[in-house]
Amino acid sequence: MEADYTIIGGGVVGLSVAWGLLNKGRRVIVLDGDDGSFRASRGNFGLVWVQSKGMAQPRYARWSQTSAAAWRGFADTLGDATGRDVGLEQNGGYDLHFSEETLAARVRDYEGLKSKLGGDYPYEVLGHNALRKQEPAIGPKVVGAILHHQDGHANPLRLLKALADDVRRRGGQVLTGKMVTDVTKADIFTVTCADGTVVKSAKVILSAGLGAMTLGPKLGFIAPIRAQRGQVLITEKLPKMINRPSLVARQVDEGGIQIGATNEEVGLDDRVTQPGLSGLAAEAIAAFPALARAQLVRSWGALRVLSPDGLPIYQQSETMPGAYLVTCHSGITLAAAHATLLPEWLEGTEKAPDLEVFSEQRFAV
Amino acid sequence: MARVDLAIIGAGPAGMAAAQLAAGKGLSVCILDEQPRAGGQIYRDVDRVAPLRGDLLGKEYIEGRALTAGLGAPGITHLAGAVVWAIEEGPRLAYTQDGKGALIDARHVLLATGALERPMPLPGWTLPGVMTAGAGQILLKQSGVMARRAVLVGSGPLLYLIAAQMVRAGTPPLAMVETQTRGDFTGALRHIGGALRGWRYLLKGLGLLNEIRRAGVVRHTGAHGIAITGEGRAEAVEFTAFGRAHRIACDTVFLHHGVVPNTQAARSVGVAHCWNTQQRCFVPELDGWGATSVGCLHIAGDGAGIGGAKVAALAGRLAALDIAARLEAIDATARDTEGASLRRAMLSELAARPFLDAAYPPLPEALAPADKTIICRCEEVTAGDIRGYARLGCIGPNQTKAFGRAGMGPCQGRYCGLSVTQILAKENSQSHDATGYYRIRPPLKPVTLGELAAMDDAPEAAE
């Protein structure tokens, strides 16, 4: 089996890149894992998020903004092709605060970033009463919020499904249940799977999430990524009670309230814990007191794919040119950029974005 | 926080028998059960109900009182109305009782969570008025509520039992629409040796059939093409049998084609399961004492594989013996001596199973439902949706769950999990074991955020 690109990893990141490459007329094979693989694509929070991203690296803030701006067109194209609505809403999102001090500190940080971005950082501060007008369910402990107008959310599972559908529709070959064991390069790349499947291609993209921890070094990458657990809660379906998403809670388009998330350094342990669930429930109730009566129907632990500074890594292998590492924490936010701009970078066209700050070199000290 | 030697989840025959034996060996035991009174489903509310209508429900039901009486022994705490929603490391159980969350630490845990009705997805099975046969029996047992115009649909001994009980109560079913075929019976004859050793079960079955016949209940066999129809509620059962189409008007439909282990709790802690071809369901992998692949955790009763109430009680005692030995309340010799007779009794009780499983197999059209039939009741996902997701590359139930929400609702896949596994196995030409099952996570039962938050040790986020 031969293609222009072999993409290792069929999550939202891999499929977004595959979709973009197919649109550029490239032949693509995607190798996807099995039913039990760690899959950040089905465990994430679904935010299309700009605020607080890249506080120490404005280029990352800009990259997130670029993707957020491209999301509507991306969602519409996918929707038109598949008839599947990915539930995108970009009416802004909140950073909720329980103390005036943290709110003021955050505003100072945002002002700093805003000036570095030439003023393109459209947010406003809402005091409790102003916030309550927007979100009648907000509780008295919330002193205020930062409303960032570039924020929003989508249905990440319907995005995954639409991509799985449209990548196939556009001629991509997606092989499932594959565990890649080896990648070699002579003239072209040979990718071998545990079940004996062999695919050949001119280029290889490693977008296997945490799978890159083991595969990365084989392709000449440092791949300094780690897992960070986020426990997430979801309630029964409820009538509309939350209008805009926040990092504390969002109401998904099916009606459930999704509540997140813990940040735990526990390696590859994706279980949930009673203390984790209780802590999240307490915070959600502090924000939206009516949630105390909501039934929790599901919870899960998902593993974030994190680099040491939390930023994406886009890197071509020095020892195996033609192999690329594409990995990030924010696969949903960046899906539109990965689908529209990253293919230009992979193909080396003049439209290629400058991704130098996201190279692995920043970790090679 | 409470701390006991043995925490048992489920106060049915396995749990109650285990509790009594373990306490007798000196262990402190806590038995948690969701129901307000002990008995499980088979002996539901037996202490209150036996004097009211024990004659109607039969001798075997009344016998459950011996087990509930055993819970009064010293050393046993029975937490009634306690809903266990997480089993954590320790082991530690998180549960809710009277609107309050609580934790209990145990040196060992026994799961005795029993069985569920095998899902029977047919057109119209979500309409009000359609229930499991087990539900019909629970209504009768616990509440004395009888369906006036009911049709029983499916196959198996439980269907005859409830029909006979309905006859005794003076509200016989309008008809029995049975799905087993003559071929099933012929095929089952190769297990007749075991069946004869388990003759008490067969004799009981023949007695029930006689009662049903004497009451003039119409029995159709070999039924297929079954659909429940009605506007907003069940109004009729339609089916074909021996080449003829039938329609029976009714108010209530009781479905049954066997029961399967309730594996939710076991799966939530990662107990290994495998597909049992005879019982056509997943069962946990256990040793002869009910020990699982997970430390400090045993399983007994129908949750370990379907055997019925008597087998469950015996398995509960076997597990309790092994747990008592592991906790050094008895030595291994005592365990083995006492265990040997229990094991012999269990084998004898199980003798008729292979015959019954073969003579009353699940209905094929409910194992591989038509595309339009809903299989996930909570999220209203159809069999055709699952097949479509298989074409989109889903090789396991967790992928179809992400794509189509089957298994995401409050029942957490209890009534769609086996359907999804079977449909995917067929679509992908994979074994059931390779296809796998939902990853089950806490909460095993919904818990309110308020109850959860009240258990938060951490300082409040607001401060």
Next chain:
Amino acid sequence: MNNALPFEDLEAGRARVAVSFGGQDLHLPEGANLAAALLGAGITTFRHTPASGAPRGPFCMMGACFDCLVEVDGVTRQACMMEVSDGLVLDMPQAGER
């Protein structure tokens, strides 16, 4: 006795208490299983699904299927896991009543 109702109550003599369901006043046997008592009173539709609005009633009667959900004091609960008590105010869960 109303023979037109789908269910007959063998314990009809039990003491009854006032309960309301969706504004309808009922007199149900005190301490009885709530789902069974509602069925006995002729109520077959307990809720509508949030997904399609389809009507649902009790299915498993053992706390596993979640089809008999009702709303009590703003909390959705399984009717088959509750007992009838005096003054209980029940509604269909809001999420299905759009």
